[in-house]
Each structure stands twice: as structure tokens, then as C-alpha cells.
Amino acid sequence: MRLDLEGNPPSPKVVFKGRLLQDHARGGEGGLDGYLAIGGYATLSRMLGEGEQERALALLSAARLRGRAGGGFPTAEKWMQVKRSNSDNKFFVCNAHSGQPGGFKERFLIELNPHGVLEAVALAAAVIGATVAIICLGASLEREQLLLESALEEARFRSLLRTENGLPEIRVRRLSESYIAGEETALLELLAGRPGRPCGKPPIPTRSGLEGAPTVINNLETVLQAFFAIKCGPERFREVGTKYPSGTLVFCLSGEVERPGIYELPLGTRLGTLINEYGGGVVGNLGLKAVLVGGVGGTALGPDSLDTPLDYDSLSGVGGSLGGGVVIVVSGNSSIVSITRKLAKFYYDNSCGKCRPCKDGTKRAFHMLSHLDRIDEKAADWVDTADSVAQKGIPLVLIEDRVTQRPGISYTDSASGLDKIRLICKWYEARGDCHHSTESARMILSLLDTFEAEFVRERLSSESLAGMA
Numbered sequence: 001m002r003l004d005l006e007g008n009p010p011s012p013k014v015v016f017k018g019r020l021l022q023d024h025a026r027g028g029e030g031g032l033d034g035y036l037a038i039g040g041y042a043t044l045s046r047m048l049g050e051g052e053q054e055r056a057l058a059l060l061s062a063a064r065l066r067g068r069a070g071g072g073f074p075t076a077e078k079w080m081q082v083k084r085s086n087s088d089n090k091f092f093v094c095n096a097h098s099g100q101p102g103g104f105k106e107r108f109l110i111e112l113n114p115h116g117v118l119e120a121v122a123l124a125a126a127v128i129g130a131t132v133a134i135i136c137l138g139a140s141l142e143r144e145q146l147l148l149e150s151a152l153e154e155a156r157f158r159s160l161l162r163t164e165n166g167l168p169e170i171r172v173r174r175l176s177e178s179y180i181a182g183e184e185t186a187l188l189e190l191l192a193g194r195p196g197r198p199c200g201k202p203p204i205p206t207r208s209g210l211e212g213a214p215t216v217i218n219n220l221e222t223v224l225q226a227f228f229a230i231k232c233g234p235e236r237f238r239e240v241g242t243k244y245p246s247g248t249l250v251f252c253l254s255g256e257v258e259r260p261g262i263y264e265l266p267l268g269t270r271l272g273t274l275i276n277e278y279g280g281g282v283v284g285n286l287g288l289k290a291v292l293v294g295g296v297g298g299t300a301l302g303p304d305s306l307d308t309p310l311d312y313d314s315l316s317g318v319g320g321s322l323g324g325g326v327v328i329v330v331s332g333n334s335s336i337v338s339i340t341r342k343l344a345k346f347y348y349d350n351s352c353g354k355c356r357p358c359k360d361g362t363k364r365a366f367h368m369l370s371h372l373d374r375i376d377e378k379a380a381d382w383v384d385t386a387d388s389v390a391q392k393g394i395p396l397v398l399i400e401d402r403v404t405q406r407p408g409i410s411y412t413d414s415a416s417g418l419d420k421i422r423l424i425c426k427w428y429e430a431r432g433d434c435h436h437s438t439e440s441a442r443m444i445l446s447l448l449d450t451f452e453a454e455f456v457r458e459r460l461s462s463e464s465l466a467g468m469a
Contacts (some may be wrong), residue, residue: 012108014261016278018248019240020228021112021264028113032154035115041160043231044123048166056127057083060226062234066245068221069095069324070435072312075218075226081206082128082214089213091132092125092168093191096220097175097182098138101346102254102295102326106137106220108262109250110144114151117220118170120227122161125168127230128216133168136187139177148172179296179350183434184217186352197352198434219324221250240266242311249310249322255292255329256283265310272306275329287332290450295326296343297439300446319446321439336451337458340444341369347440358437361428364411365444368421372459375417379410381424418448418455 017025027035046052057080066072082090096106110117125133137145149172155161163169175181175190185199188210209215225247229237238246249267251274254260258280265274282288288303299320308314315322344366351359364381374380411427412420422445429441448455
């Protein structure tokens with residue numbers, strides 16, 4: 001399998017529209033006039049009435065919407081924290097960053113209906129009392145930035161999004177494409193003109209975010225789902241999905257599947273339903289080996305997990321995360337060891353370096369996975385850590401002659417075999433200011449535990465080849 005962890009996200013070849021995407025697409029037909037003809041900007045206009053903002057929060061709470069990324073935090077609770085703050089300065093940030101491998105919904109949602117995106121963002125900002133709303137895009141979304149800015153200029157010209165009408169100022173910013181820049185505090189650092197490195201919590205952004213002011217950060221789908229819940233009411237929103245959370249999720253299905261694309265399905269839909277009934281099954285009838293649920297920040301599940309419901313609590317119960325709905329399919333003829341190595345290198349390359357255990361731990365995990373034939377050597381996890389080497393761009397995997405290096409600290413000599421990799425993952429797991437260390441360790445551990453026999457075979461094969469050399 002060619003696991004694509006670089007480059008621009010692809011355009012979806014197949015799109016299955018549930019109620020959110022149907023409503024969003026209907027508003028995107030015919031430009032601004034077409035959007036106005038079906039009631040566009042009317043929901044936002046109503047929000048300026050007395051008591052409407054508290055009413056919107058009540059509707060959102062009754063809808064039981066949880067954020068469509070990360071751990072699924074209750075959206076109404078986050079909004080209320082900022083709404084009820086005494087600060088005169090508040091911000092709303094829509095995270096439409098596209099740095100997640102296998103994630104391509106942001107590009108699609110903006111192209112489908114830019115005015116719908118603008119109204120949803122403006123409404124969210126108005127509800128929490130923000131004076132400024134910022135839509136953050138990945139660097140590759142240049143066309144999407146132009147679409148949003150053109151729509152924004154058009155709406156302002158028609159007096160639909162003017163700040164003098166009591167509406168927040170909307171800005172569109174295109175930032176770094178790096179994977180870690182999608183983390184909410186890293187995003188705030190970039191907006192403030194600093195390097196995009198995550199910050200420790202507390203304080204949380206709802207208390208002290210951009211410019212030290214209370215700030216709500218939601219990803220784009222969460223903003224659109226919130227708009228739908230407020231516009232259509234909680235009863236309709238709760239018609240599908242689980243009891244908590246309710247509603248749908250826009251899944252990005254990719255990898256070795258017949259029909260990769262975007263599928264909006266109710267939360268709680270079985271993993272096998274998404275892959276087989278909607279995605280058409282594994283390509284070429286090769287059989288399913290693994291599924292990366294939640295993308296590179298999620299967990300690896302085997303073919304016996306197809307009955308797993310796709311919702312936050314069910315995946316948490318198997319040590320995973322739904323994340324932003326990225327699902328990557330791995331076929332039976334793909335090498336799990338090769339995929340794990342590629343993921344480990346991705347985690348190391350995308351660790352910002354602020355937290356040494358994360359940077360050092362991901363490097364050591366990658367090094368051991370790249371040298372399975374030498375894993376039982378003393379100090380098997382040690383690799384040159386000189387900053388000068390890293391700055392020169394020399395791939396660490398090429399630094400193999402440890403005879404000429406000064407001996408460093410090893411964290412794995414108390415273990416043997418694959419347990420050395422497990423030990424280093426558990427050593428650096430959760431030792432950082434963001435979730436990168438936790439997510440990378442979780443994915444590597446899940447691959448090792450689910451497919452241990454394949455790693456053992458690869459190790460024995462590597463040792464045999466090394467012995468023949």
C-alpha cells in the first residue's frame with residue numbers, strides 16, 4: 001500500500017450526502033442570489049435579535065452536538081464558557097486546516113458553498129459575542145481562500161456581513177500546512193505571528209486564547225453542524241446518530257478501497273458498513289488487513305473489528321479515537337511493518353521539537369523499527385541526537401555507524417525484542433504539550449499489538465539476511 005502522508009489532499013471521487021451536505025449543497029447553487037433565494041443569511045439576521053444568542057445556545061445544548069474532531073468535546077459547553085466571560089474582547093477561530101493525511105473534507109466543504117461557510121462562522125461568532133472571527137486554512141488551500149474572500153466581499157457589498165450592523169469582523173488566513181499546525185494552540189501561535197508550536201494547558205483557549213482573550217476554536221465541520229442544529233432545531237438534529245452524541249459525521253474514506261471519497265453517515269454506523277456497503281470493499285478482493293480509524297492520530301483496528309460503531313465512546317472503548325472522521329483502509333497484501341515505519345518517520349518529522357521526550361521518543365521508535373535485525377543489541381534505541389546533524393537534514397536512519405558516536409542514554413535495555421519498541425512508546429507517551437506524543441505512541445502500539453506476528457516474521461527475515469551478508 002502507498003500510504004500518502006505528504007502532498008495536497010485529493011479531491012473526493014465519490015460523495016455521499018447526508019442531510020448536512022444536502023442542505024449545504026443546496027445553498028451553494030446559484031451563487032449569492034441562489035443562496036439568498038433559499039433563505040441564506042436569514043438565520044444569522046435573526047441572531048441579532050434580543051435574547052436570540054441565549055436561545056441559540058439552548059438549542060445547541062439540546063442538540064447534544066459534540067465537536068467533530070479530537071475527543072468530541074460538547075460544543076455548547078465550549079461556546080457557553082466564552083459567551084459568559086466578562087471579557088470585552090473575544091475571538092472565534094474556525095479551523096479549516098488541511099494538514100491531516102487522508103483528510104480532504106475542508107476543501108470540499110468550502111468549494112461546495114462558500115457563503116454557507118461564512119454565515120455559519122459569523123453566526124457562531126455572534127452567539128459567543130466575539131468581535132472577530134478568523135477562518136484558518138492550510139497553505140495549499142489557495143483557491144479556497146480566494147473563494148471565501150470573494151464571497152465575503154460580495155456579502156459585505158450587499159450589507160449582509162457588515163460590522164456596522166453589529167456583526168463580527170471576518171478574516172481569512174492561510175497558514176502553515178504542517179500537520180502539527182492543525183493543533184488548536186499551535187494555530188493560535190501562528191495567528192499571533194509566532195512559530196506554530198503547541199502550548200501547554202492550562203490556560204485553555206476558552207479562558208485565554210488569541211491575544212490573551214477568551215477564544216473558541218472549532219473545526220469547519222463542527223461549525224456547519226452547529227449552524228444546522230440551530231437553524232433546523234434540536235429535534236431534527238437528533239433524528240439520527242446515537243443518543244449522545246447525535247447527528248452525522250462527514251467521513252473521509254481512503255486507502256485501498258474501491259470507492260474512496262466523502263461519506264456523511266450517522267454516528268454509530270458500523271465500520272464495516274462504511275467500508276463495504278458505501279466504500280465497495282477492499283480493492284481487487286485482496287481482503288482487509290487493517291483500518292486506521294481516526295487517521296494517523298487514531299488507532300489501527302484489525303478485520304475482526306468491522307462491527308465497531310463509529311462514535312466517540314465506542315472507539316475510546318477499544319483504545320482509539322474517531323478524530324476528524326478519517327478512515328484509511330489497508331489491504332491484505334500490504335506490509336504492516338512498512339506502514340508502521342512510514343508512520344513512525346511521519347511522527348518524528350512532524351514533532352515540533354518543543355517537548356524533548358516527544359521528539360526524542362518518536363526518533364528512537366523510528367530508528368528501532370528501521371533496524372529490527374539489531375533490536376536486541378545493547379542501546380538499540382540510541383541514535384545520534386546532535387542538533388547539527390538534524391539541521392543539516394541528514395536522515396537519521398542513515399546514521400548507522402554507532403562505533404564512531406559517543407554512547408548515549410538507552411531507555412530500552414531492560415526489555416528485549418519488540419518490547420523495546422513498546423517500552424520507548426510508553427516512555428514518551430503523553431509527555432508533551434499536545435496530543436502528538438500520545439497519538440503517535442498509541443498508533444505504533446496498536447499496530448505492534450494487533451500485528452505482532454508480522455513484525456516477528458519481518459525481524460527473523462531481516463536477521464537471516466543480515467547473517468548471510
